[in-house]
Amino acid sequence: MNVPRSAYLHIPFCYKRCFYCDFAVVPVGSKHKQSFDSPNPLIDSYLNLLEREISLTPECEPLSTVYIGGGTPSLLTYQEINFLLNILRQKFGFQPGVEITLEIDPASFNKMELEGYIKSGVNRVSLGAQSFDTNILKEIGRSHDRDDLIQSCSWIREFFEKGELKSWNLDLIQSLPSQDCKSWEDQINQAIRTAVPHLSIYDLSIEPGTAFANWDLLGKLNLPNEESSWQMMRSTSSMLSEAGFARYEISNFSLPGHPSRHNRVYWNGSGWWGFGQGATSAPWGLRFMRPKTFNEYRSWVFQQEQEGIHSSLISSNARPMPLDELLIVGLRRREGVELYSMFRDWGWSKTQCEIYIKSLISKWLPSIQNGLLIQNGFRFYLTDPEGMNLSNEVLVQMMLWWESLPNDAVEPSIS
Numbered sequence: 364m365n366v367p368r369s370a371y372l373h374i375p376f377c378y379k380r381c382f383y384c385d386f387a388v389v390p391v392g393s394k395h396k397q398s399f400d401s402p403n404p405l406i407d408s409y410l411n412l413l414e415r416e417i418s419l420t421p422e423c424e425p426l427s428t429v430y431i432g433g434g435t436p437s438l439l440t441y442q443e444i445n446f447l448l449n450i451l452r453q454k455f456g457f458q459p460g461v462e463i464t465l466e467i468d469p470a471s472f473n474k475m476e477l478e479g480y481i482k483s484g485v486n487r488v489s490l491g492a493q494s495f496d497t498n499i500l501k502e503i504g505r506s507h508d509r510d511d512l513i514q515s516c517s518w519i520r521e522f523f524e525k526g527e528l529k530s531w532n533l534d535l536i537q538s539l540p541s542q543d544c545k546s547w548e549d550q551i552n553q554a555i556r557t558a559v560p561h562l563s564i565y566d567l568s569i570e571p572g573t574a575f576a577n578w579d580l581l582g583k584l585n586l587p588n589e590e591s592s593w594q595m596m597r598s599t600s601s602m603l604s605e606a607g608f609a610r611y612e613i614s615n616f617s618l619p620g621h622p623s624r625h626n627r628v629y630w631n632g633s634g635w636w637g638f639g640q641g642a643t644s645a646p647w648g649l650r651f652m653r654p655k656t657f658n659e660y661r662s663w664v665f666q667q668e669q670e671g672i673h674s675s676l677i678s679s680n681a682r683p684m685p686l687d688e689l690l691i692v693g694l695r696r697r698e699g700v701e702l703y704s705m706f707r708d709w710g711w712s713k714t715q716c717e718i719y720i721k722s723l724i725s726k727w728l729p730s731i732q733n734g735l736l737i738q739n740g741f742r743f744y745l746t747d748p749e750g751m752n753l754s755n756e757v758l759v760q761m762m763l764w765w766e767s768l769p770n771d772a773v774e775p776s777i778s
């Protein structure tokens with residue numbers, strides 16, 4: 364069950380920390396760019412840790428998707444990306460048609476490096492655009508400007524049109540400071556004009572401990588109000604739908620044939636390997652997280668060399684993916700969740716399934732009546748745009764239901 368056939372590699376290095384970001388990143392300075400001739404010792408030692416960690420992993424199936432994310436993986440040279448892909452290739456092998464995605468940020472790579480990444484095996488790139496507006500990019504602490512972004516898009520499009528990249532994605536953030544519905548619609552239009560076949564659009568979220576969280580407390584963030592944010596979400600949905608994009612997950616929109624296969628692995632609750640600082644693995648229905656800081660991660664790798672990664676899978680460090688989390692990620696998908704089979708897989712009897720489905724439906728009834736959620740037999744899915752934009756209401760009711768269940772029902776049964 365949930366045999367891992369996907370791998371995520373976390374590259375934690377960034378020029379600097381963006382004002383809204385709470386990821387496990389290591390800022391290396393705004394002028395830094397790794398070069399093959401003068402490698403950064405910190406990056407070098409991290410790649411060595413990754414190699415050691417991967418070599419400890421149990422033998423497994425060939426990979427069908429690989430995702431190198433971060434951080435800013437394009438701070439690595441193409442030779443280093445090639446080195447990492449070769450380690451995975453030798454350890455697991457790649458299935459024919461493997462999808463290999465690299466996250467890249469404008470102003471952190473040039474055309475020759477992009478070509479090098481592609482020659483190493485990368486066939487999909489995800490570009491951290493966030494905004495086409497230089498003033499907004501400054502305001503959120505990004506290291507690139509609009510010109511860098513436009514230049515990156517044109518290089519990527521060139522390789523895509525030649526068939527050397529199978530697909531590509533742009534990340535955008537909506538509800539940023541100083542944004543209103545009109546300026547957001549302009550962002551969407553500019554994204555469509557790049558001819559990108561996949562868009563990931565996230566709402567700005569103010570995370571504790573970030574610069575934005577402090578400024579927000581001091582009332583210094585000029586964030587759009589709820590009504591404006593709601594209008595932006597509606598525009599996103601309708602404009603992208605008109606442009607031929609399908610919303611296949613709450614934050615992801617693709618033209619036909621371009622959904623991300625790797626992301627589906629997470630949302631479907633399938634197995635994957637995660638490698639690197641702060642990465643999570645979910646092989647065989649279990650899950651474990653690596654430490655979030657560089658030093659702790661290094662100690663953890665040394666410890667694994669003594670004990671073996673397999674031992675941590677069966678230690679208290681690993682735990683099965685809880686049903687409530689499977690429901691949360693499942694509901695994000697266009698096709699939603701099929702409750703009966705999910706509950707049976709969780710280990711509940713037929714009678715338990717019937718009782719718990721009934722009690723969950725009673726919690727979800729207002730959402731169904733308000734048009735946020737659709738029931739089709741045992742399948743439930745969010746409507747677009749209302750349900751997807753107000754998914755929290757549905758998820759809160761689900762969590763209340765989960766917390767009302769007896770202790771023995773929420774304990775996993777591992778088959």
Ligand code: SF4
Binds near residue numbers: 380384388468
């Ligand atoms: S580039 Fe991405 S990962 Fe790095 S600090 Fe900015 S938002 Fe965070």
